[in-house]
Amino acid sequence: MKNMYSHRFQSVEEIQDEFEKGGYICSKEIATCLYIAYNLQKPMMVEGPAGVGKTEMAKTTAEILGVPLIRLQCYEGLDESKALYEWKYGKQLLYTQLLKEKLNDFMGDAETMEESMAVLHSKEDLFFSEDFLEPRPLFKALKEKAGCVLLIDEVDKSDHEFEAFLLEILSEFQVSIPEIGTLTADVKPFVFLTSNNNREMSDALKRRCLHLNVPYPEADLERRILNSRVPELSENLQKNLVDFIHKLRDMDLKKAPSISETIDWARVLVLLHAEELDKEFVETTLNTVLKFEDDIEAVNEQLDSLLESVHSAE
Amino acid sequence: MQAVLEDFLKAVRSHDITVSSAESIEAGHTFELIGFESREILKYALSATLAKNLEERESFSKCFDGFFSFESFKERTEQAEEKKQIEQELGEYQGDSELVKMMLAKDQVALSNKMKKAAREIGITDIWFFTQKGIYSQKIMKQMGSAQIGEEIAALSGGTCPTAMAQANQLRQVRKTLQSEVQGFVEQQLSIYGANTNKRLREEFLTNARLSNIERRDFHRMHEIVRKMAKRMSDTYSKKRKQTQRGQLDFRKTMRKNVAYDGVPFETFWRTKNVDKPKIVAICDVSGSVSDYSRFLLLFLYSLKDVLSRIDSFAFSSSLVDVNTIFEDYAVEQAIEVALKEGGGGSTDYGQTFMDLKRDRLENSNNLLNIDNKTSVIILGDARNNYGDPRTDILKLVYQRAKRVIWLNPEPKISWNTGDSEMDKYRPYCHLVSECSTIKQLNNMIDDLLKVSFA
Numbered sequence: 001m002k003n004m005y006s007h008r009f010q011s012v013e014e015i016q017d018e019f020e021k022g023g024y025i026c027s028k029e030i031a032t033c034l035y036i037a038y039n040l041q042k043p044m045m046v047e048g049p050a051g052v053g054k055t056e057m058a059k060t061t062a063e064i065l066g067v068p069l070i071r072l073q074c075y076e077g078l079d080e081s082k083a084l085y086e087w088k089y090g091k092q093l094l095y096t097q098l099l100k101e102k103l104n105d106f107m108g109d110a111e112t113m114e115e116s117m118a119v120l121h122s123k124e125d126l127f128f129s130e131d132f133l134e135p136r137p138l139f140k141a142l143k144e145k146a147g148c149v150l151l152i153d154e155v156d157k158s159d160h161e162f163e164a165f166l167l168e169i170l171s172e173f174q175v176s177i178p179e180i181g182t183l184t185a186d187v188k189p190f191v192f193l194t195s196n197n198n199r200e201m202s203d204a205l206k207r208r209c210l211h212l213n214v215p216y217p218e219a220d221l222e223r224r225i226l227n228s229r230v231p232e233l234s235e236n237l238q239k240n241l242v243d244f245i246h247k248l249r250d251m252d253l254k255k256a257p258s259i260s261e262t263i264d265w266a267r268v269l270v271l272l273h274a275e276e277l278d279k280e281f282v283e284t285t286l287n288t289v290l291k292f293e294d295d296i297e298a299v300n301e302q303l304d305s306l307l308e309s310v311h312s313a314e
Numbered sequence: 315m316q317a318v319l320e321d322f323l324k325a326v327r328s329h330d331i332t333v334s335s336a337e338s339i340e341a342g343h344t345f346e347l348i349g350f351e352s353r354e355i356l357k358y359a360l361s362a363t364l365a366k367n368l369e370e371r372e373s374f375s376k377c378f379d380g381f382f383s384f385e386s387f388k389e390r391t392e393q394a395e396e397k398k399q400i401e402q403e404l405g406e407y408q409g410d411s412e413l414v415k416m417m418l419a420k421d422q423v424a425l426s427n428k429m430k431k432a433a434r435e436i437g438i439t440d441i442w443f444f445t446q447k448g449i450y451s452q453k454i455m456k457q458m459g460s461a462q463i464g465e466e467i468a469a470l471s472g473g474t475c476p477t478a479m480a481q482a483n484q485l486r487q488v489r490k491t492l493q494s495e496v497q498g499f500v501e502q503q504l505s506i507y508g509a510n511t512n513k514r515l516r517e518e519f520l521t522n523a524r525l526s527n528i529e530r531r532d533f534h535r536m537h538e539i540v541r542k543m544a545k546r547m548s549d550t551y552s553k554k555r556k557q558t559q560r561g562q563l564d565f566r567k568t569m570r571k572n573v574a575y576d577g578v579p580f581e582t583f584w585r586t587k588n589v590d591k592p593k594i595v596a597i598c599d600v601s602g603s604v605s606d607y608s609r610f611l612l613l614f615l616y617s618l619k620d621v622l623s624r625i626d627s628f629a630f631s632s633s634l635v636d637v638n639t640i641f642e643d644y645a646v647e648q649a650i651e652v653a654l655k656e657g658g659g660g661s662t663d664y665g666q667t668f669m670d671l672k673r674d675r676l677e678n679s680n681n682l683l684n685i686d687n688k689t690s691v692i693i694l695g696d697a698r699n700n701y702g703d704p705r706t707d708i709l710k711l712v713y714q715r716a717k718r719v720i721w722l723n724p725e726p727k728i729s730w731n732t733g734d735s736e737m738d739k740y741r742p743y744c745h746l747v748s749e750c751s752t753i754k755q756l757n758n759m760i761d762d763l764l765k766v767s768f769a
Binding site: 040 | 332334336337340343344347348352354355358359361362363365366367368371574575576578580581
């Protein structure tokens with residue numbers, strides 16, 4: 001059977017190239033991790049601050065492999081009925097209502113109670129068949145014939161119970177539905193779990209995953225990312241921008257800017273036809289990079305010295 | 315390869331990274347997949363399979379670099395030139411035994427392999443303590459055949475021929491080099507396989523030692539131990555809290571949602587129950603009589619504060635000092651120094667302290683801060699009141715209001731009520747009085763406390 005694991009990704013370098021073509025610049029470490037995750041078919045737990053491209057990584061993988069991306073966003077209180085499947089109660093009810101009138105024909109010449117029950121028994125599974133099943137992300141991922149990329153986002157926000165439930169899926173790639181039976185994936189999905197380290201995951205879950213930590217990128221890598229995402233930006237401006245962002249990350253801020261903020265800011269620069277990173281411009285657009293009022297104030301206070309150090313580094 | 319992997323996993327384990335057998339298999343697959351071609355990629359790959367968090371990644375990186383380093387038998391350049399001269403003078407002496415030949419030919423790879431083989435044969439991976447270095451070096455030397463060098467030296471220096479004498483000297487030099495290489499190697503192996511044995515033993519000792527016997531220099535380790543314990547507790551605590559979140563059926567919301575189903579409540583909504591928010595008020599004696607303990611008690615409070623934000627901490631000797639802001643503002647060591655300075659110094663006065671407590675936490679104008687039936691009060695102190703008025707009436711009041719009052723006394727039970735200790739007077743107004751002189755006891759106590767207050 002043709003599936004996403006057939007003859008692709010022969011080496012780490014190949015992954016780097018492919019991802020670069022897909023617009024995702026990954027370091028050697030990320031590429032290595034993707035390589036073994038792909039070849040050993042293991043789930044990958046990606047950790048790191050918000051906005052460094054954890055979700056983007058899964059998206060790009062799906063694009064490159066040419067399979068759908070199925071995403072499950074975790075939150076407190078997420079349970080099986082939201083993550084795996086649910087019965088379409090409304091449809092079931094509606095059908096029973098509609099069928100009420102047909103009931104006589106259907107029962108035919110069943111006279112006694114026993115006979116009627118026997119007729120019913122022969123049909124009852126109709127209402128608990130896949131037609132009445134509302135598939136949720138995990139169910140969909142297992143059903144996908146050609147495989148898929150399954151992204152379980154912010155798994156650290158889910159409850160302990162849900163985490164335990166994930167274990168069955170992640171180790172066996174199968175799940176049991178009481179009314180229907182056990183569902184096993186034909187092709188194992190490529191699973192990404194992302195976590196912001198809100199809480200420590202259980203050892204059992206950790207054991208089943210490969211671990212990758214994505215930190216803020218080095219200046220060099222970040223420039224390459226900018227180059228691929230916002231190619232219109234002039235080289236000089238790009239350098240200043242990245243230097244400035246790195247300076248910000250060294251400061252004690254509530255939320256340090258991530259790659260996604262860098263890209264946003266670069267787009268703003270291009271949109272406003274900015275020629276250089278001057279004080280006025282930074283002051284007016286700083287809110288694209290920093291999300292807290294306190295942070296903006298703190299940076300504004302030191303803006304002169306920050307800009308000076310950035311420009312003098314040229 | 316199998317052997318290398320096994321040794322490596324052993325090394326990884328000794329760096330405090332747990333590796334289950336399933337993970338070893340996984341590591342084996344990774345090895346097969348990646349191979350030895352690129353050291354960098356292999357490191358990333360194994361790190362992804364074995365290390366589970368940031369801390370582990372760091373120790374893994376250290377372990378990997380140590381394990382896969384090939385520095386042995388490298389020639390120091392300046393020595394090499396000198397040697398060349400000597401060699402020319404000495405002419406051709408090839409040596410008899412294999413080892414001597416290798417040494418003379420300076421076959422780095424062969425020597426290194428031979429040493430590693432010898433090391434494996436004698437079981438170097440079991441090395442634990444620095445005291446074992448000597449014996450392991452000797453064993454490796456012997457296994458490599460150092461006895462033969464000795465024989466050859468003896469044979470050469472037997473006669474009177476000057477060339478033979480010089481050659482014997484050269485061999486002595488060779489033996490010395492070999493020895494220092496082996497020693498270096500053993501040292502490195504110890505740092506790989508025995509990395510954390512000392513630490514582990516020390517930690518075990520510290521958990522069970524009386525707080526008063528622990529020295530200042532162990533403070534960092536204590537902090538680490540205490541932090542771990544506090545973390546574990548907070549994990550249990552947060553789990554308990556979640557379980558109580560389902561409450562009554564929200565009838566209106568359920569009906570509205572289920573109109574579509576003919577009013578049959580397929581989908582139910584629950585009124586979330588108000589989460590019971592337990593509070594802890596901790597009061598810690600920092601006076602002279604408990605100065606041996608107070609540092610660690612404060613450390614414990616500080617670590618608890620890290621994980622349980624709802625802990626309200628005070629220090630006192632002659633009067634009560636709120637240390638919450640100090641704990642928030644300073645790093646741990648500084649915070650403790652400041653707390654000791656602000657709270658300590660005076661002679662213990664439980665009476666005054668209780669009066670302050672009454673003012674701040676029983677009759678505070680902000681009712682939220684006051685002790686109520688959800689509050690657990692922990693008092694850490696030796697109850698030595700310098701024969702002052704114990705003011706048991708206030709403690710009684712606290713006892714009546716709070717959910718629990720717990721007194722943890724760092725003194726051994728036998729010295730309670732001797733001298734100025736008022737333990738017996740306070741005891742009736744505490745739900746629990748317990749001796750707590752080691753970190754382990756302290757931990758068990760707090761564990762019990764959390765179980766009760768958060769159940």
